[in-house]
Amino acid sequence: MARIGYARVSTLDQDLDMQVDRLKGEGCAIIRSEKVSGASRDGRAELATILQFLRPGDELVVTRLDRLGRDTRDVLNLIHECEQRGAFVTVLDPHVSTRGEMGHVVLTVLGMVAQMERRFIKERQREGIVKAKADGAYKGGKRRLDRDAILQLHQTGHGASMIARKVGCSRMQIYRVIKENQHKTE
Structure with a gap:
């Protein structure tokens, strides 16, 4: 035991x-x-x-x-x-x-x-964001991934698995960054 x-x-x-x-x-x-x-x-x-x-x-x-x-x-x-x-x-x-x-x-x-506590935290967070946006103080959350590094590695032919290991995130996040970039360039 x-x-x-x-x-x-x-x-x-x-x-x-x-x-x-x-x-x-x-x-x-x-x-x-x-x-x-x-x-x-x-x-x-x-x-x-x-x-x-x-x-x-x-x-x-x-x-x-x-x-x-x-x-x-x-x-x-x-x-x-x-x-x-x-x-x-x-x-x-x-x-x-x-x-x-x-x-x-x-x-x-x-x-x-x-x-219930989690719901209250999320609600207070949403209220704070709405107020900060109204005051012009909200810029969005801090980006946790270096999108430029991901795109550069992708453009040099590296696969999602290798990029994910190198950057320290999941492959799904890599795919999202690549997809977002494709939508911006279209």
């Missing part, structure tokens, strides 16, 4: 150290962490690895429920998958475990709160 910790933050500039330290302090022998959005399970390779290797009696430990995800259905599905493997889920803050029946009820409610 192992205690396996999972730490997650949403963006690259956020820090995982506090979560990792807390999980170590709770006796987690294995800790997997990643910097990826909790809106869905897409792209969460570390979480997928944990789920794949859970054994009966293992315990998946997170500092807060929203570290597992911000969608109630996803969180409940994750918990169900853990239980199908004979494992438990423990949330440290507030301390709740699926070892008891009441834990399931509390985790369901907490999952709903996390999803």
